[in-house]
Amino acid sequence: MAKRYPSSRTNFRRTSPWIIVGGAICLSVFLLLSPAAFRKDGTLKPVASSPATQPYSSIDDRSDNHQDAGLANNIAPPANELDVEKERFPSVAPTDGSTLETHRKFVAKVNATIRKRTRELYGGSFSN
Amino acid sequence: MPASLQEKIIDILTLPQQQLEQQAFETAQSGSLPDPPSFEAIKAQQAEQAQQLRSVLGDAEYAQFTQYQASIPDRIIIDQMNQEGANLSENQSNELLKVLTEARQQISIQAGTTQNLSAMSPDEAMTTVQQQQTLLQQAVNNRAQAILTPDQKTTLQGVLSRLSVRPKSQ
Numbered sequence: 630m631a632k633r634y635p636s637s638r639t640n641f642r643r644t645s646p647w648i649i650v651g652g653a654i655c656l657s658v659f660l661l662l663s664p665a666a667f668r669k670d671g672t673l674k675p676v677a678s679s680p681a682t683q684p685y686s687s688i689d690d691r692s693d694n695h696q697d698a699g700l701a702n703n704i705a706p707p708a709n710e711l712d713v714e715k716e717r718f719p720s721v722a723p724t725d726g727s728t729l730e731t732h733r734k735f736v737a738k739v740n741a742t743i744r745k746r747t748r749e750l751y752g753g754s755f756s757n
Numbered sequence: 758m759p760a761s762l763q764e765k766i767i768d769i770l771t772l773p774q775q776q777l778e779q780q781a782f783e784t785a786q787s788g789s790l791p792d793p794p795s796f797e798a799i800k801a802q803q804a805e806q807a808q809q810l811r812s813v814l815g816d817a818e819y820a821q822f823t824q825y826q827a828s829i830p831d832r833i834i835i836d837q838m839n840q841e842g843a844n845l846s847e848n849q850s851n852e853l854l855k856v857l858t859e860a861r862q863q864i865s866i867q868a869g870t871t872q873n874l875s876a877m878s879p880d881e882a883m884t885t886v887q888q889q890q891t892l893l894q895q896a897v898n899n900r901a902q903a904i905l906t907p908d909q910k911t912t913l914q915g916v917l918s919r920l921s922v923r924p925k926s927q
Contacts, residue, residue, distance in 0.1 A: 736778060743771050751766070753832070754825035755758045 762813065766822075769809045773802050831857035834916055843912045845905075852904045853913075860896040864889050890921045 748755075777794070784791040794802070811819040834857060835850050845853065877885065894917050901910060 732782065736782075739778065740771065740775060743774050744767050747767050747770050748763075750829055750832075751770070751825070754822055755763050755766075 765813055766810065769806060769813065773806065827861075828854065828858050830920075831861065834913070834920065837916045837920070838909070838912050841912050841916065843905075843909045845909065849904055849909075853901060856897055856900045856904065860893055860900065863896070864892050887921070890917075893917075894921075 781791040807823075810822065814822055831854055835845060835853055839845055839850075894914070897917065898910070898914065901913060905913060
């Protein structure tokens, strides 16, 4: 006796609920595992700047998305933190005399300002 | 006070900032971010600075100097009020300075017996400082009533409020 195979229509009816249920589970798992991928305003945030993959939030993230702050604090920094840091903040070692000279002038100006403000603050005690 | 001694004192007072700048520059040269100084390092630096000032000024003048130093926050408040048009007379300035300094000392003494900020967590310390600021504002507002005009009092309240440590935004 020839074996009766279900038609493709019946097959679809049987499998479609499982496809829908499976898809819903996958979507739920994705949403649970990646809340940081969504911003407060509902727009999708680039995955690259998610705290889960980045040791430090950017300045913008700190100021406008406090929801991520707690999550970011709980994430252990990666072992290559120093490399990432160096990549984000490349060396500013002066390579020529003019850079050093600019820095020297800048420091002299800052120090002069600090001395002036200190003199103003303590002026009363100096006049005694 | 002789000009040379004034310069020496300013040297001592500004040295920590200059060292911080230098350290930050050297750290940046190596491609790293400078670490903020630890609480212990700051305390050690303050102790060293106090020792240097004492050796330059002598005990009696150093005592006067520290008294003046403690009143600087209150002098800033009065200066800020005048910048905002309070036009305090010399008598009013002196009286208000006395009120502010006494109230601050009183609160510090009361708090000092029960609270040690350095032993607290940052959040607890912040809350304690905010409570002390509220007490200071209340004490000063009550006592300044006899010294200031209503407009000057409003200016004082605004200045005190702006100079206070604010709670962290949630």
